[in-house]
Amino acid sequence: MTKNILVIGASGQIGTELSLKLREIHGNDLVIASDIREGNEELMQSGPFEILDATNFSDVESIIEKYKIEDVYLMAAMLSATAEKHPMKAWSLNMDSLFHILNLAKEGKIKKVFWPSSIAVFGPTTPKENTPQTAVMEPSTVYGISKQTGERWCQYFHDKYGVDVRSMRYPGIISYKTLPGGGTTDYAIEIFHEALKNKAYTSYLSETTGLPMMYMDDAIKATIDLMEAPSEKVKIRSSYNLSAISFTPKELAEEIRKHIPEFSINYAPDFRQKIADSWPSDIDDSEARKDWNWKHQYDLAALTKKMLDGVAETFEIN
Ligand SMILES: NC(=O)c1ccc[n+]([C@@H]2O[C@H](COP(=O)([O-])OP(=O)(O)OC[C@H]3O[C@@H](n4cnc5c(N)ncnc54)[C@H](O)[C@@H]3O)[C@@H](O)[C@H]2O)c1
Numbered sequence: 001m002t003k004n005i006l007v008i009g010a011s012g013q014i015g016t017e018l019s020l021k022l023r024e025i026h027g028n029d030l031v032i033a034s035d036i037r038e039g040n041e042e043l044m045q046s047g048p049f050e051i052l053d054a055t056n057f058s059d060v061e062s063i064i065e066k067y068k069i070e071d072v073y074l075m076a077a078m079l080s081a082t083a084e085k086h087p088m089k090a091w092s093l094n095m096d097s098l099f100h101i102l103n104l105a106k107e108g109k110i111k112k113v114f115w116p117s118s119i120a121v122f123g124p125t126t127p128k129e130n131t132p133q134t135a136v137m138e139p140s141t142v143y144g145i146s147k148q149t150g151e152r153w154c155q156y157f158h159d160k161y162g163v164d165v166r167s168m169r170y171p172g173i174i175s176y177k178t179l180p181g182g183g184t185t186d187y188a189i190e191i192f193h194e195a196l197k198n199k200a201y202t203s204y205l206s207e208t209t210g211l212p213m214m215y216m217d218d219a220i221k222a223t224i225d226l227m228e229a230p231s232e233k234v235k236i237r238s239s240y241n242l243s244a245i246s247f248t249p250k251e252l253a254e255e256i257r258k259h260i261p262e263f264s265i266n267y268a269p270d271f272r273q274k275i276a277d278s279w280p281s282d283i284d285d286s287e288a289r290k291d292w293n294w295k296h297q298y299d300l301a302a303l304t305k306k307m308l309d310g311v312a313e314t315f316e317i318n
Contacts (some may be wrong), residue, residue: 003111005031008054008097009076013040014116014170014219016178018073021220022114023047028318032067035076036182040178050294056098061100069301071227074101080120080143081272082182089143094146096302102153105163113165114227117151117239119212120144120177121169124278131280133287140278151238158237166226167239175216175302176310184275185211187253192307195256195263196317200267205273207250214244215298215306222294229292236287243283244296245303253306 005022009015010033019033020042028047036053037045050063054076063069075095083090093117097173135194139145139204147169157163172185180186188211194201207209222242226234247255253265288294298306311317 002030003070005071005073006064006067006077007031007033007037007073008052008101009074010043010049010062011035011037011178012075013175013178013180014216015073015075016040016171017175017216018045018075018220018223019043020046021224022073025224032063033070034063034184037184054100055093055098059078061109065105065257067290070111070235071114072101072105072110072112072225073223074098075116077146079181079183080118080275081143081186083146084141084144084271084275085273090142091146094143095315098150098153102163102165105165106157106161107197109126110218110225111164113163113167114223115150115154115167117147117167118143119169119170119171119279119283120275121148121151121239122278122280126280128280131285132243132284133236138186139294144278155238158238165232165237166234167287168222168226168242168288169211169239169283170219171214173216173219173244174235174307176307179217180298182281185213186250188213191252191265191267191305192251192311193315193317194313196308196315197283199262199265203249204267204268204270205249205276206269207265207267208248209273210246210248211279212235212243212246212283212304213275213280214242214296215303218244218296218298221297222288225294226288226292235291240288240291241283242284242288242294243285244298245300246282248301251300252304256308257298259304259308
């Protein structure tokens with residue numbers, strides 16, 4: 001069965017690799033990538049691309065009608081660190097884009113929606129260790145508030161209008177093909193670039209700040225597995241906890257040193273420390289593992305090796 005798929009925010013860190021993987025699975029022509037800006041060469045060359053502002057309802061509707069879209073992956077958003085600098089803009093982008101897609105699905109113009117939430121839905125009053133699916137949620141960032149609100153609306157549109165919306169709370173996603181988009185976990189990507197270029201890195205998070213993280217390939221697999229799962233298996237319609245590994249800047253530096261022994265790390269926490277301190281250090285994702293058989297593949301050692309090789313090759317650093 002063929003179906004047309006639209007990825008919104010396709011030029012971003014996750015959208016790029018998600019679009020490429022979907023093209024590999026479904027065929028290049030069936031996966032329409034879209035974003036407010038052009039993406040990298042591989043994305044632009046491998047299939048259809050549309051410049052699209054996710055906050056403009058009629059433009060989104062026209063693209064969905066033009067390509068007879070069935071599934072939408074809504075990846076456009078303003079991320080945690082950037083959103084703290086532009087709170088109202090972040091709120092408009094993160095909420096308006098979601099409402100447009102949920103309303104189009106409610107009208108029957110889309111069959112299935114993927115919308116990512118984040119560990120940022122949790123806050124300082126949430127249990128930090130092994131954070132359960134259902135826990136106290138008092139997010140302290142604009143980004144976290146937008147994600148928590150988005151989760152409630154996803155649940156509401158599912159319960160009230162039967163919208164088939166699926167979501168997961170991504171941890172920090174680590175990858176090398178595109179640069180990260182202004183999140184609090186970006187240090188865990190920058191560190192590889194600096195380790196290869198300068199053999200030194202100054203972390204904006206303290207050495208003991210443990211956060212949940214995941215290698216990109218695992219995140220893409222989770223996303224596609226959830227979207228392909230039979231509807232009755234998707235029991236949670238707000239957003240699933242999702243996890244793979246957790247590490248601190250110090251632990252990551254030690255792992256990098258196994259490959260680059262002279263690598264050194266310093267710590268100079270900035271405003272992002274406070275954001276990181278409000279988030280869990282590891283997450284209980286047993287519901288995802290039970291409901292749709294989620295399993296991660298990459299541990300810290302495998303992620304480190306992949307990142308060092310990938311960054312060196314992509315950015316031609318020896
Ligand atoms: N990367 C992570 O570690 C992480 C963690 C948790 C959740 N998430 C979520 O995953 C999704 C994708 O994240 P990402 O890391 O790829 O972000 P990113 O910032 O790299 O990409 C977002 C993309 O959205 C595009 N965009 C911005 N405004 C737009 C608009 N008005 N219309 C259309 N496109 C627009 C940007 O140009 C960008 O290409 C977001 O919802 C984010 O909140 C990401």
